[in-house]
Amino acid sequence: MTTKIIEPTLFEKSRPGLTGASLPPSDVPPAETSDIPEKLLRKGNIGLPELAEVQVMRHYVRLSNLNHHVEKGFYPLGSCTMKYNPKANEDAAGLPGFTHTHPVMAEETSYGTIELMAQLGEMLCEISGHNHYTLQPAAGAHGELTGLLMIRAYHEKNGNPRKNIIIPDSSHGTNPASIVFAGYEPVEIKSTERGTIDLAALEAALSEDTAALMVTNPNTLGLFEKDIVKVCEMAHAVGAQMYMDGANLNAMMGYVRPADLGFDVAHFNLHKTFSTPHGGGGPGSGPLSVADHLEPFLPRPVVRRDENGEPIFDFDRPDSIGKMQGFYGNFLVMVKAWLYLRMLGTDGVKEVTEWAILNANYLLSRLVGHYNLQYKDTPLHEFVIDSTNLKQFGIRNVDVAKRLLDHGFHAPTMSFPLIVPEALMTEPTETESKASLDSFADAMIEIAREARENPEILHSAPTQTPIGRLDEGKAARLKILRWPIPDEI
Amino acid sequence: MVPKDLIFTKEHEWVQIEGDIATVGITHYAQGELGDIVFIELPETGEDVAQGESIGTIEAVKAVTDLFAPLSGEIVEINDALDGTPEIINQDPYGDGWMVRIKIADKSETENLLTAEQYKELIGE
Numbered sequence: 386m387t388t389k390i391i392e393p394t395l396f397e398k399s400r401p402g403l404t405g406a407s408l409p410p411s412d413v414p415p416a417e418t419s420d421i422p423e424k425l426l427r428k429g430n431i432g433l434p435e436l437a438e439v440q441v442m443r444h445y446v447r448l449s450n451l452n453h454h455v456e457k458g459f460y461p462l463g464s465c466t467m468k469y470n471p472k473a474n475e476d477a478a479g480l481p482g483f484t485h486t487h488p489v490m491a492e493e494t495s496y497g498t499i500e501l502m503a504q505l506g507e508m509l510c511e512i513s514g515h516n517h518y519t520l521q522p523a524a525g526a527h528g529e530l531t532g533l534l535m536i537r538a539y540h541e542k543n544g545n546p547r548k549n550i551i552i553p554d555s556s557h558g559t560n561p562a563s564i565v566f567a568g569y570e571p572v573e574i575k576s577t578e579r580g581t582i583d584l585a586a587l588e589a590a591l592s593e594d595t596a597a598l599m600v601t602n603p604n605t606l607g608l609f610e611k612d613i614v615k616v617c618e619m620a621h622a623v624g625a626q627m628y629m630d631g632a633n634l635n636a637m638m639g640y641v642r643p644a645d646l647g648f649d650v651a652h653f654n655l656h657k658t659f660s661t662p663h664g665g666g667g668p669g670s671g672p673l674s675v676a677d678h679l680e681p682f683l684p685r686p687v688v689r690r691d692e693n694g695e696p697i698f699d700f701d702r703p704d705s706i707g708k709m710q711g712f713y714g715n716f717l718v719m720v721k722a723w724l725y726l727r728m729l730g731t732d733g734v735k736e737v738t739e740w741a742i743l744n745a746n747y748l749l750s751r752l753v754g755h756y757n758l759q760y761k762d763t764p765l766h767e768f769v770i771d772s773t774n775l776k777q778f779g780i781r782n783v784d785v786a787k788r789l790l791d792h793g794f795h796a797p798t799m800s801f802p803l804i805v806p807e808a809l810m811t812e813p814t815e816t817e818s819k820a821s822l823d824s825f826a827d828a829m830i831e832i833a834r835e836a837r838e839n840p841e842i843l844h845s846a847p848t849q850t851p852i853g854r855l856d857e858g859k860a861a862r863l864k865i866l867r868w869p870i871p872d873e874i
Numbered sequence: 875m876v877p878k879d880l881i882f883t884k885e886h887e888w889v890q891i892e893g894d895i896a897t898v899g900i901t902h903y904a905q906g907e908l909g910d911i912v913f914i915e916l917p918e919t920g921e922d923v924a925q926g927e928s929i930g931t932i933e934a935v936k937a938v939t940d941l942f943a944p945l946s947g948e949i950v951e952i953n954d955a956l957d958g959t960p961e962i963i964n965q966d967p968y969g970d971g972w973m974v975r976i977k978i979a980d981k982s983e984t985e986n987l988l989t990a991e992q993y994k995e996l997i998g999e
Contacts, residue, residue, distance in 0.1 A: 783909070800936040806907070857935045858910020858961060 391851070392447045396868050399434035405441060451851045453795050459817060459825050461748075463767045463798035463810030464557065464605055466635045466657035473728065474660060474721035483720055488712035492698060498716060502688045503696035505723045506672070512634075512734070513651045514644030515674035521684045521714040525632060526559040528652035528671030529599070533567035534706045535650065535675065535682040536597050536626045542682075542704065547596035547625075553582050555606060555802040557630060560599045569596055576804060580606045580760035582616055591623050601630040602646070603637070605802040605810065607745065607764030617647025626650065626679075634658045635814065636742060636766035639735035649676045659722035670718040684709040740815035741766040744822060748813050751826035755833040759805050767812035769805050772836075780836040780843055782807040787854055788835070788846040792828035875902045875999070877968055881944075881984060882993035888968065889944045889987060891978070896945050899972040900932065900963065903997045908934035911960045916941070916952045916974060923949060923976065925983050930973070932963075941973060945983050951975040 419426070436444075453460070460467035478484075486495050506518035522528035533550070540546045549570040552560045561571040572595075574586040581604065598620050603609045610616065617627045629643045629651040635658045643651040655661045655670035663669065675683065681704040691697050698713075729737065742765050749758075749768045756770040772782045786796030786809070798810040813822055835842050847853060880888045886904035890897045905911065913933040923929050923943040930941035952974050956962055963971035988996065 800909075803937060856910075858912055858964075861910070861912035861935060862960070 395434040403435045403437050405438035458793050459821055460795040461797050461811045461813050463812040464632050468814040469816040470660045470662050474724050477724040478717040478720045499696040501723055505719050508726045509653055510674050512638050513674040514642030517680040518674045519683045520672045521710040522671040523710050523715055524669035525654045525671045528673050529563035530566055531709045532628050532650040532673050533563055535679050538682040538706050539679055540596055548594040550596050551590050551598045554804055555604050580608050581610050595625040597626040597628050599628045601632055603633050603765045606760050606769050607767040608762055613646050639738050655718055655722040660725045661718045661721040668715045670715045682706050737815050744813040748822050752829055755830050769808050769810045771805050771807040773807045775836040778836045778840045780840055782809055784843040785832055788832045788843045790847040791849040794825055876990050876994050878990045882988040883944045885942045887944045894978045896976045896978050897972050898974050902967045905964045905967045909936040911963050914956055914960045917949050919949050921949045945978050947976040947979040949974055950977045
């Protein structure tokens with residue numbers, strides 16, 4: 386057993402009078418009148434922790450040591466594309482010309498930032514094959530909602546918003562959520578035995594009420610939708626729009642352009658494919674590119690070039706769905722993605738795709754036989770194995786996932802897609818070496834052996850992490866979202 | 875783990891019939907596949923439901939799934955104890971973890987349901 390080190394919160398470390406900065410007394414007199422109702426005004430102390438700078442620094446460094454992250458170890462979380470984020474990105478995003486720009490500065494004083502947005506949008510369009518873009522959405526699901534609202538505006542302009550949007554049963558959970566948010570009914574269609582879209586099921590589901598299809602390509606099984614051109618033709622024949630969820634773009638960029646397949650809208654996750662940080666290290670960014678007929682509905686303002694080729698913000702957009710994000714989107718994230726693409730160049734983008742696919746297939750070749758593979762076709766950048774072959778020993782996918790933590794690896798995406806029981810969806814990305822893939826494969830094979838010979842080890846895992854197996858059910862039922870913890874809990 | 879005296883749906887609900895009242899829950903197999911259940915949403919009493927219709931939501935650590943009405947009829951009782959302690963379903967799916975009671979409208983609909991033997995075959999037991 387390792388020593389359990391639990392880091393106290395900053396609130397618990399707080400001592401009255403400690404401070405990280407010595408500020409002079411304020412020379413701004415307090416406001417005498419306020420429009421804020423009396424009952425809403427704070428009376429007491431704001432309650433922020435009081436600490437020295439060094440304590441705060443050590444607190445966060447300790448937390449990062451307790452955590453697992455891509456700078457510490459392999460992170461094969463499927464469909465999340467946890468590639469290494471080059472440090473040059475951070476240097477570029479830290480340049481004072483970018484960090485000292487304010488979004489309300491006059492356009493003529495922030496020319497460089499608008500030029501960067503225009504260049505990034507144009508590079509993304511080169512990858513997707515569309516001519517128009519928005520960089521506003523702040524995440525992938527936000528991009529989905531933006532795209533669906535544009536599709537709704539397009540149908541409304543044609544006199545009928547339509548009623549439903551079709552998704553395959555392998556789709557990301559965000560797809561049906563975005564559909565409902567955009568005011569549509571999700572209609573799920575079954576996949577074929579090979580894990581791709583069933584054309585007969587699609588034919589049966591399509592009607593004049595279909596506003597769109599949302600398709601992830603390659604899908605969440607890592608399989609390229611071989612009939613996608615036909616799928617797009619069938620959708621377009623009834624006037625439905627084709628939306629491509631770009632979560633898995635790392636498997637085709639530089640080789641296949643969504644627009645050439647027939648997609649009217651595609652989204653990009655800069656925090657996946659384009660090497661900007663995920664989640665807490667983010668924020669995210671989910672730009673969209675669209676076909677010409679959807680261009681009038683782009684969120685306002687649109688970044689475009691004027692007749693002299695100069696980049697401008699275009700606010701004069703009568704058919705726009707409006708703003709989707711404060712100002713222009715998460716600008717410093719765009720800087721990182723811009724630099725990543727400029728460092729790669731056209732050939733580099735293709736190489737990313739090649740290595741992502743090669744790495745996934747190499748890793749799969751080492752794991753086949755030790756884990757079950759439900760869908761047998763050759764995957765692209767990720768694959769879905771499962772632990773159903775270990776169920777006879779009382780082992781579930783969660784036990785494999787927790788044991789991986791003891792080996793210093795993050796688990797694959799678990800229990801998704803829903804069409805694969807005990808799924809372990811694995812995406813190594815192009816940034817891992819063969820040695821790193823081999824050590825992960827060795828650990829997985831060792832865990833399968835433990836499952837057969839000594840399953841109790843897996844049930845009690847993890848034992849090498851700062852905190853052992855969590856009660857995930859209780860954590861979800863009993864959400865403590867404030868500090869201090871309320872007395873009644 | 876599949877009680878012989880119950881009938882089942884393909885969606886892993888169990889049904890116990892006493893007179894014209896059907897008590898409904900999800901099977902031991904279903905709770906195992908879902909993992910720890912964290913939240914459930916059940917219909918109101920007095921609601922009329924149709925066989926196969928979604929009448930509730932079961933949210934678990936692994937997935938969110940619908941609860942389907944195994945038979946048509948009127949919801950006459952829901953298990954209030956599950957509100958706040960849905961883990962009862964994991965602990966005792968065939969007993970205290972029951973979810974709703976339906977006043978059966980048409981008993982012939984039971985012909986669409988599975989026997990314990992058929993359900994065992996479905997889940998590979």
